[in-house]
Every structure is written in C-alpha cells, then in structure tokens.
Amino acid sequence: MSEKKRVAVLISGRGSNMSALVEAARASEFPAEIVGVIANKASAEGLVFAGQNNIPTAVFALKDYADKAAADAAIDGQLRAWEVDIVCLAGFMRLLSAEFCAKWEGKALNIHPSLLPAFKGLDTHARALDDDVSEHGCTVHFVTADMDDGPIIGQVTVPVEFGDTPGLLAARVLKAEHKLYPWALAQVASGAIRFEDLQD
Ligand code: GRF
Numbered sequence: 590m591s592e593k594k595r596v597a598v599l600i601s602g603r604g605s606n607m608s609a610l611v612e613a614a615r616a617s618e619f620p621a622e623i624v625g626v627i628a629n630k631a632s633a634e635g636l637v638f639a640g641q642n643n644i645p646t647a648v649f650a651l652k653d654y655a656d657k658a659a660a661d662a663a664i665d666g667q668l669r670a671w672e673v674d675i676v677c678l679a680g681f682m683r684l685l686s687a688e689f690c691a692k693w694e695g696k697a698l699n700i701h702p703s704l705l706p707a708f709k710g711l712d713t714h715a716r717a718l719d720d721d722v723s724e725h726g727c728t729v730h731f732v733t734a735d736m737d738d739g740p741i742i743g744q745v746t747v748p749v750e751f752g753d754t755p756g757l758l759a760a761r762v763l764k765a766e767h768k769l770y771p772w773a774l775a776q777v778a779s780g781a782i783r784f785e786d787l788q789d
Pocket of ligand 1 (some may be wrong): 600601602603604605606607679680681700701702763766
C-alpha cells in the first residue's frame with residue numbers, strides 16, 4: 590500500500606468522532622494515520638483520549654492571539670510541523686478564516702449532524718424535530734470558507750422515530766457519524782474521492 594496520509598483532528602469538546610477516527614486508523618489497511626489532535630480550548634475532553642493513546646496534542650485558544658488570523662496561522666504552523674496531509678474537523682466549534690480554508694482546500698473535512706444542505710449551523714436535531722422531518726442524518730464534506738458548505742463526500746440517513754427528543758435523535762445520528770467519518774476519511778486519503786472531482 591502507498592504511504593498512509595498524515596491526519597490531524599481538530600476538536601472543541603468530547604471528541605467522540607476523533608476517537609472513532611483513531612480507532613479506525615489502527616487497522617493496517619486504513620490509508621491514514623492520526624498524527625495529532627488540536628483543540629481550541631484546554632478543557633476539551635477529547636484531549637484526554639488523545640493523550641492516553643500517545644497522540645500529540647496542541648491547544649490554540651483564540652484568547653491567546655491578537656485575532657483570528659493569528660490563531661489560524663498558529664494552527665497552520667502546527668499542522669505543517671506535524672507534516673499533516675489532511676485535516677479533519679470533528680466538533681471544532683470555531684469558524685476558520687477564509688485564508689486558512691483556502692490553504693487547506695481539498696484537504697480539510699468536516700462532519701456535520703444533518704443531511705446538508707438542510708440545517709446548517711447549531712441545534713440541528715431540535716430544528717429537524719421542529720420541522721417534522723421523517724429523516725435526518727449526518728454529512729461529511731470538504732471545508733470551504735462558508736460554514737457547513739463545500740462539496741459533500743458522504744451522508745448517512747437516520748430515521749426520526751415517534752417520541753424522539755433532540756437527545757435521542759442526536760445519539761442515533763452520532764452512531765452514524767462514527768461510521769461515516771472513518772469511511773469518508775478513507776475515501777479522501779486513498780484518493781477515491783477528490784475535491785476537484787466534486788466541483789460543479
Ligand atoms: C458531532 O455531532 C459533530 O457532527 C458536530 O459536533 C459533534 C461533536 O461531537 N460537528 P464529538 O466531539 O465528536 O463527540
């Protein structure tokens with residue numbers, strides 16, 4: 590097999606999608622390895638899992654930088670230092686600058702808990718229930734400067750069930766996320782899905 594792609598995962602909290610990527614990447618045939626985890630706050634719970642698994646971590650909090658451009662430049666510098674090929678945003682709750690997105694175009698992925706383009710932004714599960722949809726789900730897409738936009742790599746549909754609450758629905762979607770993200774990363778890392786092939 591050709592050399593594994595080097596991946597960094599950006600998180601803000603729990604990091605369950607990051608953990609799913611780390612677990613998937615243990616397989617010898619997986620085309621990528623997780624070489625670092627970056628958080629925008631030191632309290633991100635997922636940093637504990639990364640540390641326990643001997644994955645290098647780094648924290649870049651916006652408050653420690655003059656502005657967003659400087660914080661993003663610091664993140665970019667860390668990614669270059671780790672010789673990262675692909676960046677996976679996994680619950681990273683801060684919008685990255687257009688400049689950062691341009692630098693990583695075609696090499697940055699994001700997971701979002703809805704069937705995009707439906708329900709961009711926050712509180713997707715509650716909004717889906719409010720809209721009385723029968724199907725919900727999750728999406729992995731390439732990152733572009735516009736939030737929760739960018740070419741779609743893959744989606745998984747999840748049924749909305751009678752009596753669902755945002756929490757119940759979120760838990761069902763999260764299980765699907767943990768399968769979708771490793772699959773999507775493998776597609777991009779192996780070259781099976783390329784940003785340029787998804788352009789209109
Ligand atoms: C996930 O639902 C992801 O789709 C969204 O934020 C949540 C992060 O969860 N962007 P986790 O930190 O991966 O557990």
